[in-house]
Amino acid sequence: MSLPEGVQRRSFDGQESLATRGPQVSEEPIVDGWRRWDPDRSKVGAMFEHGLDHGLDGGERVLYLGAASGTTASHVADFAGPTYAVEFAPRPTRDLIEVAADRERLFPLLKDARKPETYAHVVEPVEVVIQDVATRGQAEVALANRQFLERDGRLLMAIKARSEDVTADPEAVFEDVCETLESSYEILDRARLEPYHDDHLGLIATPRQ
């Protein structure tokens, strides 16, 4: 699977790793301007490592749901176009604002991803929605935010089984979430994100026409 333009495999201390070019965020190693992108700390990084059919070229407009402190959103904004980063917890949003201070394409929004009407006036149509909200109702969040996605756009979604039901078999949770999603999205590719993230499913989808 090819990587988007602006994402490369580079050598760090003799070990190959994903990397993007941009200002440092959290003491990650940088070699020749390339920042190491750690898949253990990033579901999108893990999706790339697993070779999921992401369909990204680089330069796309992105809506990122569940940005937390901006670890992954920073890498995405390094290779994407305008990146709207939604996070509803004030503490990580403070860090996210700092990360965005030296990234002209990253726009933090302290908003609830379950209430897209509260940021619809700011977010333009995007080619990519990335979703990593560790909350119950992950499929419903993706359905609610479909309105921002262009017709042939891509949803890159990380589903955390334990956020839906801590006691259920993760595979059963993934089937439930996928069934709900399929009312509105066509699922193009999916893979479990082990060994980087336990009991997570990575999924690529496009809006159903």
Ligand SMILES: C[S@@+](CC[C@H](N)C(=O)[O-])C[C@H]1O[C@@H](n2cnc3c(N)ncnc32)[C@H](O)[C@@H]1O
């Ligand atoms: C697993 S963390 C995200 C990590 C981040 N994507 C990264 O790779 O750097 C999940 C985040 O989703 C946020 N979140 C959960 N529910 C949310 C909601 N309804 N709206 C916005 N953010 C939400 C949490 O506050 C948390 O920061």
